[in-house]
Amino acid sequence: MKVLVIGCGRVGSAVALELRAAGWDVSVVDEREEALGRLGDNWSGEFHVGQGIDLQLLRHAGIEDADAVVVTTDGDNSNIVIGQMAQKRFDVRSVVVRILDPARAEFFRTRGLNVVCPTQSAIETLTNAVRAFEGALR
Amino acid sequence: MYLLIAGGGKVGSNLARGLIRGGHEVTLIEQRSQTFDRLEAEFEHQVHRGDATELFVLERAGINRPPDVVVAVTGDDEDNIVICQLARDRYGVETTIARVNDPRNQPYFDLLGINPTVSATESIMGLIEHEVPEHGLIHLLELRKENLEIVEILVDQHAACAGKTIRDLALPEGSRVISIVRNGKAEAPDGSTQLAPGDSVLAILESGKEDELRKVLVRQ
Numbered sequence: 001m002k003v004l005v006i007g008c009g010r011v012g013s014a015v016a017l018e019l020r021a022a023g024w025d026v027s028v029v030d031e032r033e034e035a036l037g038r039l040g041d042n043w044s045g046e047f048h049v050g051q052g053i054d055l056q057l058l059r060h061a062g063i064e065d066a067d068a069v070v071v072t073t074d075g076d077n078s079n080i081v082i083g084q085m086a087q088k089r090f091d092v093r094s095v096v097v098r099i100l101d102p103a104r105a106e107f108f109r110t111r112g113l114n115v116v117c118p119t120q121s122a123i124e125t126l127t128n129a130v131r132a133f134e135g136a137l138r
Numbered sequence: 139m140y141l142l143i144a145g146g147g148k149v150g151s152n153l154a155r156g157l158i159r160g161g162h163e164v165t166l167i168e169q170r171s172q173t174f175d176r177l178e179a180e181f182e183h184q185v186h187r188g189d190a191t192e193l194f195v196l197e198r199a200g201i202n203r204p205p206d207v208v209v210a211v212t213g214d215d216e217d218n219i220v221i222c223q224l225a226r227d228r229y230g231v232e233t234t235i236a237r238v239n240d241p242r243n244q245p246y247f248d249l250l251g252i253n254p255t256v257s258a259t260e261s262i263m264g265l266i267e268h269e270v271p272e273h274g275l276i277h278l279l280e281l282r283k284e285n286l287e288i289v290e291i292l293v294d295q296h297a298a299c300a301g302k303t304i305r306d307l308a309l310p311e312g313s314r315v316i317s318i319v320r321n322g323k324a325e326a327p328d329g330s331t332q333l334a335p336g337d338s339v340l341a342i343l344e345s346g347k348e349d350e351l352r353k354v355l356v357r358q
Binding site: 053054055056075076077078080081084085088089101103104107111 | 191192193194214215216217219220223224227228242243245246249250
């Protein structure tokens with residue numbers, strides 16, 4: 001099974017390492033060469049430097065035969081358009097997109113994207129923590 | 139008409155100026171604070187500050203009315219795409235116009251059905267093709283939805299097709315000669331029409347087959 005991870009920050013790099021450890025063929029794309037450092041000294045997957053929106057680069061990185069694509073660059077709008085391209089043009093079976101803005105996350109979820117919104121998760125976790133404390137006081 | 143313009147750079151601000159002068163109602167959205175301050179001095183309440191890909195910014199600027207046209211002319215192609223998708227699919231705006239900054243991103247606009255698009259590079263390229271005859275093939279019209287193009291080819295003295303009849307040309311599949319302009323007069327050609335140096339040939343063809351057509355009509 002092959003996965004393309006676009007955006008190798010804290011999240012993307014950790015996802016890439018976990019999936020590699022689980023036996024996936026992992027191909028990582030990031031615009032900064034230094035991002036390779038996040039994958040450790042013994043990275044055994046692929047690493048490509050360039051913009052995630054660059055179709056030539058995506059093909060070179062293997063999007064055409066990828067089973068899954070994880071899109072976690074630091075730009076919500078880049079993630080939204082790259083995710084839609086992976087899903088609609090390259091017919092990748094599993095596309096997961098990170099969107100930080102809860103409003104856009106909700107909207108693009110209704111448009112058929114598989115969206116992860118860490119901000120929304122944080123909002124719920126934080127609110128629930130306070131509500132639990134409030135409950136314990138009663 | 140009521141228009142919402144996202145991006146208040148040179149393109150957006152001049153569009154706003156022209157439209158307001160023409161009696162239209164315009165709201166401009168600009169994110170960069172320095173640019174916003176400058177715009178506010180001129181456009182006052184008609185400019186809003188914020189990221190036009192944020193729903194609350196669009197809503198504050200009046201997208202729920204909805205505008206007759208949303209124009210996305212920021213310097214960021216991903217932003218322009220998302221603005222148009224939100225305008226059309228979430229707020230029911232019927233017409234969106236987007237700027238393409240990097241022509242290599244055009245496939246994203248096409249895939250997501252965002253049109254019309256405007257690209258300065260493509261426009262200049264079109265002008266060059268018009269102005270430089272040795273390029274051989276001039277793009278006259280692109281029917282993007284239909285995936286067709288109408289092009290004009292000047293038949294050179296040494297061109298492979300000079301002296302041949304249209305029937306004898308191995309034209310690429312799906313292409314057709316629609317008119318021949320000779321001595322300033324347009325003729326409707328048939329298979330027996332012979333091409334002569336100096337003719338200007340109008341042809342319709344599938345986008346992407348220009349090189350095949352060029353081989354048949356231009357190369358020696």
